[in-house]
Amino acid sequence: MSSDVRFTDFKSDAQPTWCPGCGDFGTMNGMMKALAETGNSPDETFIVAGIGCSGKIGTYMRSYALHGVHGRALPVGAGVKLANPDIEVMVAGGDGDGYSIGAGHFVHAVRRNVDMTYVVMDNRIYGLTKGQASPTSREDFETSTTPEGPQQPPVNPLALAFAASGTFIAQSFSTDAQRHAEIVKQAVEHDGFGFVNVFSPCVTFNDVDTYDYFRDSIVDLADTDHDPTNYEDARSRILDPGTEYQGVLYRDDDSVPYEQSHGVDANMADIPDGAPEDAMDLVREFY
Amino acid sequence: MPADFNWAVGGEAGDGIDSTGKIFAQALSRAGRHVFTSKDFASRIRGGYTAYKVRTSVDQVQSVVDRLDVLIALTQRTIDENLDELHDGSVIIYDGDRTTMQDVEIPEGMIGLDVPLKSLAEDAGGAIMRNVVALGAACAVSDFPIENLDSALEKRFGDKGSAIVENNKTAARKGRDYVLEEYDQEFGYDLECTDENYVLLNGDEAIGMGAIAGGCRFYAGYPITPATDVMEYLTGRIERYGGHVVQAEDELAAINLALGAARAGARSMTATSGPGIDLMAETFGLVATSETPLVICNVMRSGPSTGMPTKQEQGDLNAMLYGGHGEVPRFVLAPTTIAECFHKTVEAFNLAEKYQIPVYLTADLSLAVTEQTYPPEEFDMDAVEIDRGKVVDGETVGEWQDEQGRFKPHALTEDGVSPRAFPGTEGGVHMSTGLEHDELGRRTEDTDMRVRQVDKRTRKVETAEAREPFAAREFGDPEAATLVVSWGSNEGAMREAIDFLDDRGIDVRFLSVPYVFPRPDLTDAVEAADEVILVECNATGQFADLIEHDTLTRVTRVNKYDGVRFKADELADRITEVLADDDEKEEATP
Numbered sequence: 001m002s003s004d005v006r007f008t009d010f011k012s013d014a015q016p017t018w019c020p021g022c023g024d025f026g027t028m029n030g031m032m033k034a035l036a037e038t039g040n041s042p043d044e045t046f047i048v049a050g051i052g053c054s055g056k057i058g059t060y061m062r063s064y065a066l067h068g069v070h071g072r073a074l075p076v077g078a079g080v081k082l083a084n085p086d087i088e089v090m091v092a093g094g095d096g097d098g099y100s101i102g103a104g105h106f107v108h109a110v111r112r113n114v115d116m117t118y119v120v121m122d123n124r125i126y127g128l129t130k131g132q133a134s135p136t137s138r139e140d141f142e143t144s145t146t147p148e149g150p151q152q153p154p155v156n157p158l159a160l161a162f163a164a165s166g167t168f169i170a171q172s173f174s175t176d177a178q179r180h181a182e183i184v185k186q187a188v189e190h191d192g193f194g195f196v197n198v199f200s201p202c203v204t205f206n207d208v209d210t211y212d213y214f215r216d217s218i219v220d221l222a223d224t225d226h227d228p229t230n231y232e233d234a235r236s237r238i239l240d241p242g243t244e245y246q247g248v249l250y251r252d253d254d255s256v257p258y259e260q261s262h263g264v265d266a267n268m269a270d271i272p273d274g275a276p277e278d279a280m281d282l283v284r285e286f287y
Numbered sequence: 288m289p290a291d292f293n294w295a296v297g298g299e300a301g302d303g304i305d306s307t308g309k310i311f312a313q314a315l316s317r318a319g320r321h322v323f324t325s326k327d328f329a330s331r332i333r334g335g336y337t338a339y340k341v342r343t344s345v346d347q348v349q350s351v352v353d354r355l356d357v358l359i360a361l362t363q364r365t366i367d368e369n370l371d372e373l374h375d376g377s378v379i380i381y382d383g384d385r386t387t388m389q390d391v392e393i394p395e396g397m398i399g400l401d402v403p404l405k406s407l408a409e410d411a412g413g414a415i416m417r418n419v420v421a422l423g424a425a426c427a428v429s430d431f432p433i434e435n436l437d438s439a440l441e442k443r444f445g446d447k448g449s450a451i452v453e454n455n456k457t458a459a460r461k462g463r464d465y466v467l468e469e470y471d472q473e474f475g476y477d478l479e480c481t482d483e484n485y486v487l488l489n490g491d492e493a494i495g496m497g498a499i500a501g502g503c504r505f506y507a508g509y510p511i512t513p514a515t516d517v518m519e520y521l522t523g524r525i526e527r528y529g530g531h532v533v534q535a536e537d538e539l540a541a542i543n544l545a546l547g548a549a550r551a552g553a554r555s556m557t558a559t560s561g562p563g564i565d566l567m568a569e570t571f572g573l574v575a576t577s578e579t580p581l582v583i584c585n586v587m588r589s590g591p592s593t594g595m596p597t598k599q600e601q602g603d604l605n606a607m608l609y610g611g612h613g614e615v616p617r618f619v620l621a622p623t624t625i626a627e628c629f630h631k632t633v634e635a636f637n638l639a640e641k642y643q644i645p646v647y648l649t650a651d652l653s654l655a656v657t658e659q660t661y662p663p664e665e666f667d668m669d670a671v672e673i674d675r676g677k678v679v680d681g682e683t684v685g686e687w688q689d690e691q692g693r694f695k696p697h698a699l700t701e702d703g704v705s706p707r708a709f710p711g712t713e714g715g716v717h718m719s720t721g722l723e724h725d726e727l728g729r730r731t732e733d734t735d736m737r738v739r740q741v742d743k744r745t746r747k748v749e750t751a752e753a754r755e756p757f758a759a760r761e762f763g764d765p766e767a768a769t770l771v772v773s774w775g776s777n778e779g780a781m782r783e784a785i786d787f788l789d790d791r792g793i794d795v796r797f798l799s800v801p802y803v804f805p806r807p808d809l810t811d812a813v814e815a816a817d818e819v820i821l822v823e824c825n826a827t828g829q830f831a832d833l834i835e836h837d838t839l840t841r842v843t844r845v846n847k848y849d850g851v852r853f854k855a856d857e858l859a860d861r862i863t864e865v866l867a868d869d870d871e872k873e874e875a876t877p
Contacts, residue, residue, distance in 0.1 A: 012718075013691075014729060043713050048547070058718045059730065064710040066550055066577065067720035068543065069569050075507075075540040079547020079555070080710065082531055083505050087551060087710045105543075108536040266529035268504035269552025269709050271673065275500035276528050279668035282496050286486035287317065287663075 007036040010045070012062040018053060023200030023211075026174035027121050028057055030198075031090060034117075034184035035063075040088040047090050048077040050102065052128045053202075054094035054121040071102030074109040074118065078258075081116050083268040085259050088188070089116040096126050099135040099155045106157075110164040110193055115257035117187045117194040120157065121174070123202035124209045131205035141208060157197050158238045158249055167192040167255035169238065170248040173214050174200040179222075179246060186248060192255035199244070214244060221247030229253055291346075292429060292476060293354045295369065296421070297338035298361025300331055306443065307359070307418040308339025309658075311425065312487055314439035315343045316660045318431070319481030323348040323779075324658045325852070327368075330512070330596045336364050345479055349624065349659065349779030350855040356476060357428055359421045363391055373397055378474055380424050382417065398474070400424060402465055411458035419455045423462025431478040433463050486663050490628040490654035490776075494584060495520030496666065497632025498556055502673045503582070504530035505553040507544035509537055509563065512596045513655045514586035517558040538566035542583065546570060549579045550719070552678075552709030554636050558584035561603050562593065568611045571645060575615035575744070577719040578697065578705060580639035580676075582632070585649045589850050598850030599652045601775050604829040607647045608804055614741070616748050619647040619803035623760065623778035625659045627801060629666055638755070641676040642704060642747045649803075651824065653776040653852040679706045684714040693717075695726040699739055703746030752805045759798040759807045767794040769866060770816035772809065772842075774800045774830050776852060777822050783855035784862065791863060806833070813838040820845055820865055822858065 010032035018024050035045055045063040049055040051070035058065035064087075068076050077091040098106050098120045109118065125143070126132040132145040136157065140149035161169045168190040172180040180198065187194025199214050226247070227233050234250035237243070259265065296307045305326070312322045323342045329335040340355075342348050355372040358365065359380045366379060373379070375396035381388050383401035393399030402424045404417035411420070419440070426433045440455045488496075495517050498506070506525060508518045522532045530553075535541035541557045549555040559567065564585050574581050587603045589595035607619050618638055622631040628650055635648040679687060687695050687706040696717045698705045705726075708715025722730040723737050731737070751757075760778070763771075763785045773781055778799040788795055796816070800806060813819050813834065819842040821831035828844040835842055845861050847853055 042716050044711055046551070046710050047718075058720070062716060064550075064716055065718035066547070067718060067722065068546075069573050069721060072539055072543040072570060075535065075543035076547035076550075078533075079505065079507065079544040079549075080551040081547075082533065082544075083548035083551035083553035083555070084710065104536055105540055108540065262531065263526065264531045266504075267552075267711075268530060268548065268554075270529075271502040271504060271554060273673050275668040275671035279500050279671070280663070282499060282524070283486055283663050283666045283668070286488045286492070287484065 005036050005039070005041045007032040010035055010042055010061050010063060012060055014059050016060045017056065019204050021203040022053070023123060023174040023202070024053055024057070024121050026177055026180065027119065027198045027200045028060060030172070030174065030177060030181035030184050031092070031119055032061060033181040034188050035088065035090065037185055038188045044086065045088045045090065046077070046080045047092065048073045048080070049092045050094070050097040052094040052097050052126070054092050054097060057092045071097050071100070072105060073097070074102065074105045077116050078109060078112060078114045081114050082259065082264050085115070085265055086267060090188070091116060091118045093118070093120050095120060095122040095124060095134045095136045099157055099160070103135070107160060107164045110161045110166045110195065113167055113192045113255065113258050115192055115259055117184065118196070119184060120197050121200035122157070122197050123200050123206055125202050125206040127202045127205055138208065156238070156241060161195050162235065162238045162250060166195055166250065167252040168194040168248070169234070169250040170196045171245055172196055172198050173218055173246050174198050175211055176246065179220065183248060190251065190255065192252070192257045217244045218246050219243050221245055221249065291342055291344035291348060292356055292478060293340065293342050293352065294357045294425065294429070295338055295340040295355055296359040296361070296418070297336065297365030297368065300329060300335050300337045302361050303418050304337050304339050307422065308341060310419070310436070310439045310443050311422055312341050312658060313442060314436045315341065315478070316485045316487040317438050318435040318478070319483040319485065320345060320478065321347045321485065322487060322658065322660045323350065325351045325653070326656055328597050336362070336368055338365065338368070343478070345481060347660070350783045351852070352854055352856050357425055359425060361385070362387055366391070366394070370394065376475060378428050380421055380428070400428070400466060400470055402462060404462070407461040407465060408458050411461050412454035416455055416458035419458040420462035423459035424466045426459070427463040427466035428474045429476040429478045432480065433459055435480065484663065485660035486666070487658050487660050488625065489516065489656055489658045490622070490625045490650045491516030491586065491656065492520050493625050493628035494558070494632045494648070494650065495524070497629040498636070499525055499528060499530070500629070500668055500671045501633035501636040502554040503556050503636060504528065505545065505548035505555040506530070506557065507533040507535045507541040507548070508557050508559060509535050509541050511560045511563050513588055513652045514558040514560045514563070514584065516655065517584060517586070538563040539570065542567040542570045542574070545581055546574055546579055549581050550710070554640070556582040556584060558586065560586050560588050561590045561606065564603060564606055564610060572611045572613055572615055573721040574645040575617060576721050578643040578744070579645070579719070580643050581645045582635045582639050583645060583647050585647055586655045587649060587651045595850045599824055599852045600848060600850065601651045601824040602829070602848070603649065604803060604825070607649060616744050617645045617647060618642070618751070618805065619649065621649045621774050621801055621803050622654065623775060623799045623801050625654060626661055626665045628654060631801060633671055637672070637674045638751070641674055642751055643676065643707060644747055651775045677704055677706045679708050679712065679715060681713045684708055684712060688714065689727070693727055696728050697724055697740065697743070698726050699743050702750040703743050704750065748805055757802040757805050757807050759800045759809065761796070761798055763797040764794040765796055767796040768817040769793070769795045769820065770812055770818070771795050771797045771820045771822060771862065772800060772834060773822035774803065775824070777824065780853040780855045780858050781822060784859040787856055787859035788862060793863065793866060795862065803830070808837065809834060810838045813840050813842070818843065818866065818869055820862060822853065824848060824852065
């Protein structure tokens with residue numbers, strides 16, 4: 001029974017190979033807590049991940065899972081959910097996976113609004129390939145492939161999601177365990193595409209966007225008068241590049257998930273042993 | 288009187304050529320005549336030359352020939368483009384009032400019928416019906432009862448209300464009456480009707496119908512010529528059976544959406560054409576390695592790159608056989624007729640699930656976009672069987688768990704096929720990955736496990752070869768010294784070519800191969816023949832390479848890659864030439 005599920009039930013027996021101190025540990029723990037607290041069980045949950053440090057998450061969590069190809073986790077997640085809407089689908093990605101190679105899918109997943117949760121572990125660097133600039137790296141961030149810095153402004157993922165008519169847009173900080181879990185939980189509970197960009201520091205290759213940096217600069221929206229259901233409030237915060245916000249930036253309580261607007265509610269695994277009974281009607285259409 | 292009748296309408300894209308042709312084809316089909324259509328179209332929405340051809344007979348027709356008996360020409364170019372196929376006595380229907388047709392040149396020996404299509408259509412209620420006036424005129428020329436046209440017009444315009452239908456019927460009669468009154472002569476055509484009831488459909492539609500019948504419930508695709516008809520067919524129909532179609536943002540998303548649905552337990556498919564196959568190649572490897580059943584339909588067009596999107600070719604065979612990095616097993620099925628498009632689609636889903644493997648289902652453009660009549664019994668829904676392979680449920684899952692109760696989705700089995708647990712199955716929790724993995728699906732670089740998993744996946748092919756009837760279809764004379772082999776849509780033209788060859792005293796044995804990989808062993812057939820001819824629509828002979836590889840015997844290649852399908856008479860000529868060359872060589876050798 002799902003009420004008996006503890007968050008550790010979502011933990012596999014595989015030992016994570018993330019660097020000691022990696023932000024992804026906290027990000028993952030929050031995801032597991034959010035799933036358990038929203039009453040899901042590993043048997044009825046599907047985790048999809050792409051490539052990179054974030055992609056390893058399917059190995060460390062215990063549920064039905066697919067570890068796919070670089071940048072393509074979101075369409076896989078949507079396919080699972082549409083084929084069986086009873087399954088809870090959570091997609092994990094990184095900033096390279098989601099905002100570079102997968103940017104096209106990101107925008108379309110947001111506007112498609114399938115009822116699933118997308119958690120991006122944003123460490124503003126490529127970690128697994130050992131320290132190159134990512135789409136969220138700062139303009140002057142010196143890396144092995146950008147010795148002078150990328151000299152391009154970073155992508156603002158929240159703004160991308162907002163521009164694509166996102167219905168749930170949030171940001172959290174992996175080490176702020178309780179807040180992070182709470183925010184992911186709201187994303188899971190949201191009827192539609194729940195998007196959470198998580199500051200998940202890379203302790204090995206990023207010496208700028210560190211735990212200390214985020215601790216010092218984060219503004220928690222819970223401490224402000226921000227109303228996430230107010231479109232104008234959301235817009236001004238999302239388009240404010242100078243502040244590292246934590247919390248739900250935008251939420252559309254009238255969101256109608258794709259499944260509902262498109263009448264997708266069957267478990268498509270259930271099919272007859274032969275052609276449908278009225279299948280000859282399909283032939284007769286060609287008279 | 289000719290045994291069959293060849294008719295065409297041609298003009299500019301946007302002239303309503305397609306619907307005019309379709310209405311006539313439907314009318315013939317409903318009159319109990321067999322029909323085979325072909326389309327000549329350009330990759331543009333308006334303008335350019337486009338034509339719709341219909342060949343009809345009381346017997347089944349399965350190819351096109353170089354002959355046109357009646358041509359509705361909306362432009363001068365229509366006549367010029369088809370000059371080779373027109374003959375003495377061919378009838379050309381045109382509208383001399385049309386500005387571009389005022390100085391029309393009717394070639395010597397042919398009969399030009401100047402019919403004021405536009406003004407007669409206006410009399411009937413609107414200029415838009417001028418093509419229906421032309422159809423009425425064609426009925427008069429071919430002695431085809433106009434009542435048959437009525438039922439096709441009802442089917443076509445029924446949704447628009449009875450007034451529109453009636454106006455069209457009137458328009459058709461105005462065309463017929465005009466010809467009867469103004470041109471009181473015998474044209475020599477007499478389209479006999481029968482009591483048979485046929486259905487008329489194209490290959491893409493047959494694939495879509497096979498998908499629904501075969502249990503496909505999820506489809507994701509990106510529009511691309513000539514595969515889009517599959518998506519358009521499924522949209523609006525698959526929902527009746529609890530399924531859904533997603534128009535994805537690109538081909539990469541399409542195959543990943545389909546992969547996700549397949550992992551959730553749905554019978555799932557994507558369809559695309561050559562360029563899309565390239566984009567899907569990376570995920571294709573993941574599908575194979577994660578052992579996910581998936582049907583990937585590739586409706587081939589002329590390549591490479593953007594090539595000729597609206598033209599025929601069978602050039603993607605190597606891409607399907609070898610595409611993607613690394614080595615992964617896959618099946619490649621290639622239906623050879625429109626009816627086979629239906630049957631092979633059903634089979635593709637069964638094979639995908641029985642062997643947990645990606646299956647390429649490939650049709651070429653000629654199969655996909657042309658229509659043919661069949662008796663409805665050809666699509667026997669009662670005969671459709673669905674085999675989902677080794678699926679476990681909450682009760683049987685225990686047989687496939689390790690000592691710690693962990694499910695083994697990639698268990699090393701003798702036949703290479705592992706159990707499958709759909710999400711939601713208690714006790715079946717597992718991960719799958721594109722990384723090399725152990726039986727549990729966990730990443731591994733263990734040398735022994737690597738070899739065992741590669742062998743296990745490869746073993747599926749051997750198992751399938753032993754269990755499945757991957758046979759060729761045989762036609763012609765089984766004892767003939769000449770063996771012709773082909774794949775895809777060439778079957779129709781070749782079957783008719785056999786008759787042409789027979790008239791010239793040439794016997795051939797013909798094998799049409801619907802399975803590219805795994806494929807039937809043709810060694811005995813090849814060894815028994817004096818001459819082996821491989822017919823295919825590509826430049827290099829990709830299928831011929833495979834047969835040479837399999838049989839260690841040189842074959843003669845008959846290739847066509849100009850973007851146009853083989854015609855029956857053309858194919859007979861090409862084969863006759865090959866055999867004549869053989870004779871010459873023999874004489875030259877003392």
